[in-house]
Amino acid sequence: MPSVQSSGASAGSPGADGVLIVGGGQAAVNLASSLRELGWQAAVTIVSEEAYAPYQRPPLSKAFLSGNAEATTLESRSAERYESDRITVLTGHRVTDVRAAAPGRPGVAVTEAGGRLEFGHLALATGARPRRLTAPGAGLAGICYLRDLGHALELRERLSAAQRVLVVGGGFIGLEAAAAATAKGKAVTVVEAADRLIGRVVAPVISGFYAAAHRRRGVRVLLGTAVSRFEGTGPADTGGTVTGAHLTDGGFVPADLVIIGIGAEPRTELAERLGLACAGGIVVDGFARTSDPAIVAAGDCAVTPHPAAADGALVRFESYGHAMDHAKVAAATLAGVPARYEAVPWFWSDQGPLKLQIAGLSGGFDQAVLRGDPGQERFSVLYYRDGRLLAVHAVNSPRDYLTVRRVLAAGQQIPPEAAADAGQPLQPA
Numbered sequence: 001m002p003s004v005q006s007s008g009a010s011a012g013s014p015g016a017d018g019v020l021i022v023g024g025g026q027a028a029v030n031l032a033s034s035l036r037e038l039g040w041q042a043a044v045t046i047v048s049e050e051a052y053a054p055y056q057r058p059p060l061s062k063a064f065l066s067g068n069a070e071a072t073t074l075e076s077r078s079a080e081r082y083e084s085d086r087i088t089v090l091t092g093h094r095v096t097d098v099r100a101a102a103p104g105r106p107g108v109a110v111t112e113a114g115g116r117l118e119f120g121h122l123a124l125a126t127g128a129r130p131r132r133l134t135a136p137g138a139g140l141a142g143i144c145y146l147r148d149l150g151h152a153l154e155l156r157e158r159l160s161a162a163q164r165v166l167v168v169g170g171g172f173i174g175l176e177a178a179a180a181a182t183a184k185g186k187a188v189t190v191v192e193a194a195d196r197l198i199g200r201v202v203a204p205v206i207s208g209f210y211a212a213a214h215r216r217r218g219v220r221v222l223l224g225t226a227v228s229r230f231e232g233t234g235p236a237d238t239g240g241t242v243t244g245a246h247l248t249d250g251g252f253v254p255a256d257l258v259i260i261g262i263g264a265e266p267r268t269e270l271a272e273r274l275g276l277a278c279a280g281g282i283v284v285d286g287f288a289r290t291s292d293p294a295i296v297a298a299g300d301c302a303v304t305p306h307p308a309a310a311d312g313a314l315v316r317f318e319s320y321g322h323a324m325d326h327a328k329v330a331a332a333t334l335a336g337v338p339a340r341y342e343a344v345p346w347f348w349s350d351q352g353p354l355k356l357q358i359a360g361l362s363g364g365f366d367q368a369v370l371r372g373d374p375g376q377e378r379f380s381v382l383y384y385r386d387g388r389l390l391a392v393h394a395v396n397s398p399r400d401y402l403t404v405r406r407v408l409a410a411g412q413q414i415p416p417e418a419a420a421d422a423g424q425p426l427q428p429a
């Protein structure tokens, strides 16, 4: 195995003044572009293990799975744009080892194939990987995950042939995939171990709304039960294909395709090799600096303080908006113009015709104010703690979402009693 001790830099090395960004997702692209916007002159190299140039992940469980988008339309930037911004993108190279730069000595990242990338500055944007289900039979063919384009290509092909789809996990990705499969006429069952959908993030009224909305569209939603083992045409190691799943409540769900969406785990392995502090993600400060302040980390791989977090807790965001905003913070730190991470968190999820938009962080709320009628599939919930506005979750209500996002960004307030009157537009007090 090549080591950081061997000599000679590979093509694409950013060199002793340049920055190496490990990762090929939204955070990596935005970090690179932001560096150029901030006037960074030295080389910028993105190194990604994926076979594709950086692309947008959100459509993978939406338009792409439904067959309404193609891989080429997902690209984050054109090749010409990278070239004009002088950003080198190395695809198909997994970084397996890394040594930090020291005074008078460049840092070195070693790739699986033996490449050796020398750098002066290092940014980790390694993202997350899907959490694996360990139930017996989980290795059968037809049991799929959805994190990257490779997964999505396989899943889309299997979906077109499938009749009965089991979605394990009632979080955003599972529900988006369920909506896409239902729209394609498949018989879909969602199994969620908790007693409500998306329970980690939304108030019970929104969980209940999504369970009812998916059921109205023909999805079987099973709550409070989990997969105990999968059944297949034969053992996984002899090429068996899934035929269904036994549940902990004794039930059985027949399925010829299973989509697992039980969360994602931060990719901290390189940070750990570097000896950086990790605790449920790479620990960074409000300026995206890791425990080695010369190294930044951004996006899904990091846990960060944020002014909206309850009790000063470190938060690991998993959203497109965070990947963009946090990357800007990391770039500003590298460029020597540090700016604290304070952007209002935002997120969306499209499940068929239902668009959920989130601004702010609802954690620690003690009051949830409902505006509008969930029965009309158009409503929002505003979250408060001690009477102070924390967040909005808006379903098919973009105006409420935008207003709260602006109000939070401006440090303004909307009193709960004013928010409850859906006949009046939301406005700051």
Ligand SMILES: Cc1cc2nc3c(=O)[nH]c(=O)nc-3n(C[C@H](O)[C@H](O)[C@H](O)COP(=O)(O)OP(=O)(O)OC[C@H]3O[C@@H](n4cnc5c(N)ncnc54)[C@H](O)[C@@H]3O)c2cc1C
Residues within 6 Å of the ligand: 022, 023, 024, 025, 026, 027, 028, 047, 048, 049, 050, 057, 058, 059, 060, 061, 093, 094, 095, 096, 125, 126, 127, 128, 146, 147, 148, 173, 267, 270, 298, 299, 300, 301, 317, 318, 319, 320, 321, 323, 346, 347, 348, 349, 350
């Ligand atoms: C299917 C799906 C749908 C989503 N939908 C939404 C949505 O509707 N709204 C929303 O706000 N968010 C959504 N998200 C979340 C959002 O896409 C992510 O939060 C965001 O993409 C994170 O970006 P990132 O750059 O931090 O990490 P990632 O996108 O995970 O990128 C990390 C990259 O680093 C590469 N990498 C890791 N380690 C190495 C290494 N050692 N060497 C080389 N390369 C490495 C990985 O292969 C990957 O390409 C969705 C995510 C998925 C998977």
